Amino acid sequence: MPTQLRAMFVNILVYCSVSDPLSLWNTHWQSLSDDVVYVRRKIAENIHLSLSEYEIKNYVLAEIEKLLNDVEKSLKDFSELPYPDEHYFGTSINRLIIEENGYDKEQMRVQHEKNYNNLNVKQMEVYNVVVANVYAKKGGIFFVYGSGGCGKTFLWQTLCFRLRSESKIVLPVAGSGIAATLLPGGRTAHSRFIIPLKLDQNSIAGIKHGTDIVELIKDTSLIIWDEAPMQHRHAIEVVDRSLRDIMGAVDLKKYPKTIRWNYYHFRW
Structure with a gap:
């Protein structure tokens, strides 16, 4: 499952001395994000919700950042990796923003x-x-x-x-x-x-x-x-x-x- 893959990705980053984290991310980000559109559609109660590749990557990076924070690490510790925009960390769901971002x-x-x-x-x-x-x-x-x-x-x-x-x-x-x-x-x-x-x-x-x-x-x-x-x-x-x-x-x-x-x- 994508949640397990994200946890594995974090474990690899933290404990396996990856020489090229960016290459690892670029190779596997799609597998890490398989559930993002489904989850956002469920939250927004909109089965037609469309997300751009940029938005999907940011949602995944935000989830990875949360997992890294649990072990007192951050994406900022890996300078090669991108860092998500701040509003992707919000725990509350702003249905107005979701609605405006839901266009195809x-x-x-x-x-x-x-x-x-x-x-x-x-x-x-x-x-x-x-x-x-x-x-x-x-x-x-x-x-x-x-x-x-x-x-x-x-x-x-x-x-x-x-x-x-x-x-x-x-x-x-x-x-x-x-x-x-x-x-x-x-x-x-x-x-x-x-x-x-x-x-x-x-x-x-x-x-x-x-x-x-x-x-x-x-x-x-x-x-x-x-x-x-x-x-x-x-x-x-x-x-x-x-x-x-x-x-x-x-x-x-x-x-x-x-x-x-x-x-x-x-x-x-």
Whole structure:
């Protein structure tokens, strides 16, 4: 069983003076991870949950790290071996993150290629700036203005497909339920960010530290807010205050994208 193989792998690392741990890992990681997708699907209660190779490796490495810790060792003692990202160690299950990571990566890739080949010049300009900022972790506010039917929703869909195909989290929201249905995995802004129905200049969102939604927002690479100018200004200010509160309490070394905000205005 994979659990027994992982225990054997740890025993070999600790007691057998392996000359090339990385080669041992690269040769056998697939055998060590045979149960990962099954376990994650069971936890998420989603039989269609899809994990990338990167995610599977991180889950396995996290399990190996836990076994090594039991004998007062760590993967860091073997400099050749990769070390898993911190959030793969979490004992609690964040169903919101699991849901956002559950998209079929191959399907997202195919949809992205289909859409990407049909972007016009203006759409491509916005696409390139947004994607570049996401991958550079610069942060930014991107305001895209255009009349109805000019292809804004098509652009949002293309960005969602691109980032989700690479295991990044995108939160597409809209001012109305009808508009939200046009976005892949879209929801209303009130639902996603728990915006109160009665708003004034002192309103705050119902997002509390330590909850699943907070962890989801921390791991989010891009928020798409369709029809944002149709929202009351107090709704946008509520979300802004919540994001500042959430990101003000995180480690900036881990989330460097929160350090700077750049503003971009596109119009066609």
